[in-house]
Amino acid sequence: MKTRREFIVQCSFGVSAVSLAALSTQSLAQGAMVLETDANAVGLAYKANATKVAKAKYPKYAAGQACNSCALYQGKAADKAGGCPLFAGKQVAGAGWCSAWAKKA
Numbered sequence: 001m002k003t004r005r006e007f008i009v010q011c012s013f014g015v016s017a018v019s020l021a022a023l024s025t026q027s028l029a030q031g032a033m034v035l036e037t038d039a040n041a042v043g044l045a046y047k048a049n050a051t052k053v054a055k056a057k058y059p060k061y062a063a064g065q066a067c068n069s070c071a072l073y074q075g076k077a078a079d080k081a082g083g084c085p086l087f088a089g090k091q092v093a094g095a096g097w098c099s100a101w102a103k104k105a
């Protein structure tokens, strides 16, 4: 017969294992999001929200430009996030922007 303490410990390990399995499956399927603080994100002036781009510093930026309208964006236009070859293995926000933005042909 299990003690109350053993039962609680086993339950918490079970919940943790299920949570980690779900999280890792999701992460592997979608890739982690690029952080604005990642070294290459800083180098490319990536912002997860294009409206936060320092327009004076990046005059190339124009309203309406975002990852989901960029030629390099690998998601669909309506996707909240998608891949970008400049951030391999990670996802950029559909509403994001970086200085490498390129108009779709």
Ligand code: SF4
Pocket (backbone or CB within 6 Å): 046, 066, 067, 068, 070, 071, 072, 073, 074, 083, 084, 085, 086, 092, 096, 097, 098, 099, 100, 101, 102
């Ligand atoms: S290259 Fe395009 S899709 Fe990739 S982060 Fe920059 S703006 Fe977004």
